[in-house]
Structures are given as structure tokens and as C-alpha cells.
Amino acid sequence: MEKIYREIIHLLHQAGELVKEELAQQDVVVSTKSSRSDLVTNIDKLVQNYLMSSLNVLIPNLKFLAEENGLTELSDFSGKVMVIDPIDGTNNMVLQQKDFCILLGLYEEKIGRCGFIYEVMGNHLLWGGPEIGVFYDDQPWQMQKDLSLEDGLISFNSKIFRENILKSHELSQRALGIRMTGCAGLEMMDIALGNRVAYISNLQPWDYAAGQIILEALGMKVRTISGKSLSLNGRELMIAATPKAYQEILES
Ligand code: IPD
Ligand code: CA
Ligand code: CA
16 A cells, blocks of 8 residues: 555645645635635635546545535445545635645545645645554654643634633633634644644544544544544534543543
């Protein structure tokens, strides 16, 4: 599989170049989906189409669960499945031209094999899984520190924090501070990098698949807010955290 993973990394870099070229032309076409802040652009669709057509050639009989183009549900997870978020943090891409990423999660018989979080503008890649290990910018990567809530930064989906869902105000007071980047993939990358102790959100499978595979391979926790396994089926309230912070949040 390592050869295939290398090919996937090459595809991600190619997709990143496509994104940068499109942004440079300054004619991003933005439309809304479920609400005025749920955005999709021509770039999201371009990246998903590019990745799907290339991955189809690379991995025979691959199935897809992906955010755009009506691929948002998959009942049969047998064989190999790629979960794709072509641009995670579309609002950031449109409004800031930074702080967004491309997310891929490869499953085999519904078991996470390898996740990829590619931060496009800074050209940083976190990838890996339970068999191959985890790599950050091509360096082998381990869990940094198992910090508790009191010793680190916590992050939230902004609605969860604004509306004080899941005692988020109380949790934020226990932590050393709060951060909200508006990009689930980068929040999960920051947990892997040791920059956050926890992230609480309400996510779809394509938002968490890559991060879950990588964080679990590092020995970190990604579960529903009641401590169950995420289902890969629809939106779920979830926690990604260091083992210590996860336990503290569950007991709070
Ligand atoms: C969104 C971002 C955001 C999270 C939302 C997601 P998108 O993804 O990850 O941080 O709070 O729930 O939908 O729409 O930019 O791919
Ligand atoms: Ca997206
Ligand atoms: Ca997303």
C-alpha cells in the first residue's frame, strides 16, 4: 500500500496547485447550500472531480463517500471506500484564502487504513494510519503530550460555543484558552501536532474521517460526545482529544 499512499500524496499536491491557480484568477464562483454560511464553490467541485477521477485509476473498485455532487450517503462500506472533503473550510478559502485543507480517509471493510490532511496554502501534510504510522511533512510523528484540559487550548465549532451547547463555556474556562479556526480538519491536525487538547464539534463523516484515522493511530480519542464510536453515517456531535482531556470532558 505504501506506493499507493505516495501516489495519493502526489495527487493531493496536484489538487493543491489547481486550488492555488483558481484562487489566483480571482473568479471563484460561490453558492450556498443548506444555509447562508454553508458555502460551495467551483473549486470544491473541481478538486472533488479531479481526486475522484485520479483515484479511480489508482485503486480498482473504489467506492466514494464525498461532500459534493450527491455522494453524501453510502450504505455499503464493503471493500475499499474513500471519504472525501475536497475543501474543508470553504468559508475560510473564500474569505481569507487560507486556513482550509483537503481531507481524504481510506477505509477497507469499514476499518480506517489511512487518512490525509493537506493544508494547501502552507503546504503541510499530516497523513497515516494504524499500520503505516503517522507522518507530518514526511517526518515520522508520535503523540506529543497527553495534556489535560487544564494544560492546553480547547476548540469548538462556533455554533456549539455561541449557544453554549455541551457546557462549552464551562469547558472553555477550565482550559488555558479557546480557539476556533472554522476548519475541522485543521483543528484535528492541531490536536495531532500538540497545539490543542480537544475539539468539540458537530460533523459529517467527510469532516472527521481523515482526522479520526490519524488521531487514533497516534493513540488519541475521536468519539461521539457520549463516548460511542462514530458511525460514518450522518452528522454527529463529537469530541477529538488527548486521552486525558477526553476523559475529563466525558466526566464533566
Ligand atoms: C465545515 C468546517 C467547519 C465545521 C463545519 C463544516 P466545510 O466544513 O469544517 O469547521 O464547523 O461543520 O461543515 O463545509 O467548509 O467543508
Ligand atoms: Ca467541504
Ligand atoms: Ca468540511
